[in-house]
Amino acid sequence: MTKLTPMMKQYMDLKEKYKDCILFFRLGDFYEMFFEDAILASKELEITLTGKNCGMEERAPMCGVPHHSAENYISKLVERGYKIAICEQVEDVSVSKGIVKRDVVRIITPGTVIDAHMLDEKENNYIMSIYIDESGIGIAFADISTGELKTTEFTQNKCMINLLDEIAKINPKEIIINTLTYDEYNLKAEIAAISTPYIDVFDSWAFEKAYAIKKIKNYFNILAIEGFGIDDKNHSIAAIGALLEYLQKTQKNSLSHINNISFYASDAFMILDKATRRNLELTETMRDKKRKGSLLWVLDKTNTAMGTRTLKKWVEEPLKDIHAINTRLDAVGELKENIFAREDLKELLKNIYDLERLVVRISYGNANGRDLIALKNSLEVLPKVKSILSGLNTSKLKELLSTIDVVHEVKDLIEQSIKEEPPVTIKEGGIIEACYNEELDELRSIVTNSKVWIANLENNEKTKTGIKSLKIGFNKVFGYYLEVTKSNLNLVPQTYIRKQTLSNAERYITPDLKEAEAKILGAEDKIIELEYQIFIKVREEIKQFTQTIQSTASAIASLDALISFAEISDRFGYIKPTVNNNAIIEICNGRHPVVERTMHSDMFVGNDTFLDGEENRFSIITGPNMAGKSTYMRQVALISLMAQIGCFVPAEKASIGIVDRIFTRVGASDDLAQGQSTFMVEMSELANILNNATKKSLIILDEIGRGTSTYDGLSIAWAVVEYISSNNLAARTLFATHYHELTELEGMLEGVKNYCIAVKESNDDIIFLRKIIRGSADQSYGIQVAKLAGVTDAVIERAKKILIQLEESDINNKDFVIEPQDIEEKEGNNVVCEEQISFLSNQNENIVKELQKINILDITPMDAMNHLYKLVKIAQNKGA
Ligand SMILES: Nc1ncnc2c1ncn2[C@@H]1O[C@H](COP(=O)(O)OP(=O)(O)OP(=O)(O)O)[C@@H](O)[C@H]1O
Known part of the structure; x- marks a missing residue:
C-alpha cells in the first residue's frame, strides 16, 4: 500500500485541474515539475531529470528551476506554445498541521505574457478571440501588458477575407476561437499561413450572447454595455465575452488596467492583405524578415x-x-x-x-x-x-x-515614500524614505541609537579592561560579541560570558550587549515587515x-x-502631401523611401506619377530588367501609404486621392510549404485582387503571367488589363511587364497609358537612366543585363545568335527553328582541350591517356567524377 505525501497529494489535485498546463510547483526557492511535465520540461529546457520520493512505489520523475531565474525558462516554453500554470504558496493557515496551502496564481500562455523580460518592447503581444457563425465574424483582441482591448466585426459577405486581413495586421500570439470549420475553410491552416499564433478552440458557452453580455457588465462593473458602442454588435460581444472569460481564467488577478473596449470599423483603415504587407516590406524585409531594410526601419x-x-x-x-x-x-x-x-x-x-x-x-x-x-x-x-x-x-x-x-499626486507620493535607489526585492527593507512614516522612523532610530551604543561600548570596554585589540563583531549565529585575542585573556573581566573559542581569540557576550542586540534585531525585523507593508500600500494607492x-x-x-x-x-527632405477624396495620385519627383537610403544622396533618380482613375487610370510600364520598374511601382504605393499614415513623403510635391486598399502582385514568391506552386500563388493573389479591388484601390502588378508559357501568360495579362481598366472596376493600376505586345492596348482601351523606364545604349552595353517616360520600351535588353550580371561570354554570344534567329522566324512568320551550334564553335572547345592535354603530356603520360578518353562535349557530371577519381589515383601513384 502506498500513501502519497500531503505535498504530492496537493500537486496531484492541482494537476488534475490544470491538465493542459505545465505545472510550475513552488517548493522553497525552486519551481518543481513532476511526472510527464518533468520529462517534457527536462527535454525542452535541457535540465537534469531526477526523482522524488513522494510516498509512491517508484520515485516520481522531477526537475526544477530556480525561482529567481524562472522567467527565462517559462519564456522558452511559452514561445514553443506551452501553457504554464504558476503554483505558489497562497496562505499558511494550516501551518500548524504542517501543510502549506498552494494554488495556481496565474496561467501564462503565449498571448498573456506581461513579464518584462519575456516581451519584445517594440511589439505588442496580442491575444485574439474570434467568434464565427453563419451571419458573420466578431473579433476582440487585447494586449494585457498594456491594457489595450479592441473589437470589430464583419457581417457583410467576404468576411472571411476580412478576418484573414485583420489577423495579418494584428499578428496575434494566441487565438481562441469557437470553431475551426467555416464553409470550405480549414481555419487552422488559413490562419497558420498568415501568422503563427497558438490556436485553441475555447468553451463554446463563453461565446453565447447572454453570457457574454453578463460577463462584460460584471467585468467592467457597469449596468449597460451601450457606453462602449457595441450594443448592436452581436459578433463583437460574443468575442469579447469569451476573451474576458479566458483572461480571468488564466490571470486570476485584477485586470483593472483593461478598463475600456474600443470598437473600430475595419473599413475605417486602408486594408492591406498579407501579400501586400510582405511585398511592400512595411515592417520587415521579404528575404530575411529583418526590420532593417523595411519602411518601418526608415520611419x-x-x-x-x-x-x-x-x-x-x-x-x-x-x-x-x-x-x-x-x-x-x-x-x-x-x-x-x-x-x-x-x-x-x-x-x-x-x-x-x-x-x-x-x-x-x-x-x-x-x-x-x-x-x-x-x-x-x-x-x-x-x-x-x-x-x-x-x-x-x-x-x-x-x-x-x-x-x-x-x-503630481503619484509623483509626490513616490518622491516622499520611496528611496532614490531602492533594492530589487521588496521584502528586504531599504525601500522607504525617511520621514514618511513615524513608526518606521522610530524603529530606525532605535537601531541607530543601539548601534551607536554598541560602538561606544567597544571604546568603553577597551579603556575599562586595558585590552587595546578588543573589538565588537556580529555574526548570524551568535549575534553581537566581544572578541579578545588569546594574549589578552588574562585581562578579561568576570562579567564576560564566554561564547565561542577561535584558534587565536575568544568571543564573549555581556547582558548589556545582548539587551542592545535584542533591541536592534527586534527593530530590524519590524522595519522589514513595516517597509513591505508601506510599499504595498503606496503601490495600491498608485493603482487608482x-x-x-x-x-x-x-x-x-x-x-x-x-x-x-x-x-x-x-x-x-520629405514634403507635406495633400490628401483629398478625388481619384488623383500626382507625385512630382517621388523617391523610394527605403531604396534611396541604401545609396549615396542624390544617386536616386526621382520620378513623376499621374493616375487619375479616368484617362490615366492604368499605366503599362515596360523597360529592361534592372531598369527600376519594381522600385518605381512600390515607391508610388509607399508614398500613398505614407501620406495616409500622416507622414511627409519623399517627393517634391504629392497629392494623394485617398486609397481604400493597396494590392500588390510582385515577383515570384513560392509557397511550396503550403503545397502551392509559384504560378498557383501568382494566380491566387491575382484572384484576390480581381475579387476585392474597388475604384478607390491602388493596384501594383509586377509581371503577371510570367510563371507559365508565353502565350498563356500573355493572354492572362491582356485579359487582366482589360478587366481592371474597364469602367466596372477602373482601379488605379501600375503594371510592369516584359510582354511588349501589351503596349498595343494604349488607344484601344480607355484609361490605359504606356510608360517605360529609359535606358541608353552604348556600344554593346546599356546605361540605366532610371527615368520613367511616356511611351514603350523598344526592346528587353535581357541579354545585355545578363552580360552585366557576369554570365559567361560563350553563353551571351550564343544567346544573341538565338535571339536573331527567333526574331527572323517571327518576322517571316516561320516556325521557330534554332540552328545547332556550328562545328567551329564545337571544335573550339576541343582545341582548348588539346592544348591542355599537350601541357599535361609533359607531366604524366598516363594522365594524358586518361584525358584522351574524355569527350568534353558529351560528358555527364557522374562521368566527370569518375574520370577525376581515376586522375587523382594516377597522380597519387606517380607521387608514391
Ligand atoms: N530611380 C532609381 N534611382 C536609382 N536607382 C534605382 C532607381 N530605381 C531602381 N534603382 C536601382 O535599380 C535596381 C533594380 O531596380 P528594379 O528591381 O526596380 O528593376 P526592375 O526593372 O523591376 O527589374 P526586373 O524587371 O529585372 O525585375 C534597384 O535595386 C536599385 O538599386
Whole structure:
C-alpha cells in the first residue's frame, strides 16, 4: 500500500485541474515539475531529470528551476506554445498541521505574457478571440501588458477575407476561437499561413450572447454595455465575452488596467492583405524578415518603447479619414519647422520609461521599488513636455497637451515614500524614505541609537579592561560579541560570558550587549515587515491612477511617433502631401523611401506619377530588367501609404486621392510549404485582387503571367488589363511587364497609358537612366543585363545568335527553328582541350591517356567524377 505525501497529494489535485498546463510547483526557492511535465520540461529546457520520493512505489520523475531565474525558462516554453500554470504558496493557515496551502496564481500562455523580460518592447503581444457563425465574424483582441482591448466585426459577405486581413495586421500570439470549420475553410491552416499564433478552440458557452453580455457588465462593473458602442454588435460581444472569460481564467488577478473596449470599423483603415504587407516590406524585409531594410526601419526614430509600438501600428493601419490624416500631417509640419521645440521634446522623451507596461506591473502587484522610481522619473519630465507643447499650435498637439496629466499626486507620493535607489526585492527593507512614516522612523532610530551604543561600548570596554585589540563583531549565529585575542585573556573581566573559542581569540557576550542586540534585531525585523507593508500600500494607492497614466502614456506615444515623422521628414527632405477624396495620385519627383537610403544622396533618380482613375487610370510600364520598374511601382504605393499614415513623403510635391486598399502582385514568391506552386500563388493573389479591388484601390502588378508559357501568360495579362481598366472596376493600376505586345492596348482601351523606364545604349552595353517616360520600351535588353550580371561570354554570344534567329522566324512568320551550334564553335572547345592535354603530356603520360578518353562535349557530371577519381589515383601513384 502506498500513501502519497500531503505535498504530492496537493500537486496531484492541482494537476488534475490544470491538465493542459505545465505545472510550475513552488517548493522553497525552486519551481518543481513532476511526472510527464518533468520529462517534457527536462527535454525542452535541457535540465537534469531526477526523482522524488513522494510516498509512491517508484520515485516520481522531477526537475526544477530556480525561482529567481524562472522567467527565462517559462519564456522558452511559452514561445514553443506551452501553457504554464504558476503554483505558489497562497496562505499558511494550516501551518500548524504542517501543510502549506498552494494554488495556481496565474496561467501564462503565449498571448498573456506581461513579464518584462519575456516581451519584445517594440511589439505588442496580442491575444485574439474570434467568434464565427453563419451571419458573420466578431473579433476582440487585447494586449494585457498594456491594457489595450479592441473589437470589430464583419457581417457583410467576404468576411472571411476580412478576418484573414485583420489577423495579418494584428499578428496575434494566441487565438481562441469557437470553431475551426467555416464553409470550405480549414481555419487552422488559413490562419497558420498568415501568422503563427497558438490556436485553441475555447468553451463554446463563453461565446453565447447572454453570457457574454453578463460577463462584460460584471467585468467592467457597469449596468449597460451601450457606453462602449457595441450594443448592436452581436459578433463583437460574443468575442469579447469569451476573451474576458479566458483572461480571468488564466490571470486570476485584477485586470483593472483593461478598463475600456474600443470598437473600430475595419473599413475605417486602408486594408492591406498579407501579400501586400510582405511585398511592400512595411515592417520587415521579404528575404530575411529583418526590420532593417523595411519602411518601418526608415520611419522609426522614436525615443520611447510606447512610441515605437504606436508608430508600428500606424504604419500597419493607414487612415482613410482626411481630417484625421491632416491633423497628423499638420502636427508633423509644425514639429518639422520648430526644430528647437522638437529637439527639446526628443531629449525629454528619452527619460520616459515604458509607462504602458509599468502601469500594468503596478496593477498586477509585480512592480518593485525601482519600477516606482522609474515612474516618478518619467512623471517628473511631463511638466516640461507640457510647457513646450503649450507653445505649439496645431490641433493634434493641443489635444495631446490636454491629455497628458502630470499626475503630481503619484509623483509626490513616490518622491516622499520611496528611496532614490531602492533594492530589487521588496521584502528586504531599504525601500522607504525617511520621514514618511513615524513608526518606521522610530524603529530606525532605535537601531541607530543601539548601534551607536554598541560602538561606544567597544571604546568603553577597551579603556575599562586595558585590552587595546578588543573589538565588537556580529555574526548570524551568535549575534553581537566581544572578541579578545588569546594574549589578552588574562585581562578579561568576570562579567564576560564566554561564547565561542577561535584558534587565536575568544568571543564573549555581556547582558548589556545582548539587551542592545535584542533591541536592534527586534527593530530590524519590524522595519522589514513595516517597509513591505508601506510599499504595498503606496503601490495600491498608485493603482487608482492607472487610467490617467494610461491615457498620458498613449499621448506620449503619439507625440513620440509624430516627432519621429517630423525628424525623418527634416533629415531626408520629405514634403507635406495633400490628401483629398478625388481619384488623383500626382507625385512630382517621388523617391523610394527605403531604396534611396541604401545609396549615396542624390544617386536616386526621382520620378513623376499621374493616375487619375479616368484617362490615366492604368499605366503599362515596360523597360529592361534592372531598369527600376519594381522600385518605381512600390515607391508610388509607399508614398500613398505614407501620406495616409500622416507622414511627409519623399517627393517634391504629392497629392494623394485617398486609397481604400493597396494590392500588390510582385515577383515570384513560392509557397511550396503550403503545397502551392509559384504560378498557383501568382494566380491566387491575382484572384484576390480581381475579387476585392474597388475604384478607390491602388493596384501594383509586377509581371503577371510570367510563371507559365508565353502565350498563356500573355493572354492572362491582356485579359487582366482589360478587366481592371474597364469602367466596372477602373482601379488605379501600375503594371510592369516584359510582354511588349501589351503596349498595343494604349488607344484601344480607355484609361490605359504606356510608360517605360529609359535606358541608353552604348556600344554593346546599356546605361540605366532610371527615368520613367511616356511611351514603350523598344526592346528587353535581357541579354545585355545578363552580360552585366557576369554570365559567361560563350553563353551571351550564343544567346544573341538565338535571339536573331527567333526574331527572323517571327518576322517571316516561320516556325521557330534554332540552328545547332556550328562545328567551329564545337571544335573550339576541343582545341582548348588539346592544348591542355599537350601541357599535361609533359607531366604524366598516363594522365594524358586518361584525358584522351574524355569527350568534353558529351560528358555527364557522374562521368566527370569518375574520370577525376581515376586522375587523382594516377597522380597519387606517380607521387608514391
Ligand atoms: N530611380 C532609381 N534611382 C536609382 N536607382 C534605382 C532607381 N530605381 C531602381 N534603382 C536601382 O535599380 C535596381 C533594380 O531596380 P528594379 O528591381 O526596380 O528593376 P526592375 O526593372 O523591376 O527589374 P526586373 O524587371 O529585372 O525585375 C534597384 O535595386 C536599385 O538599386
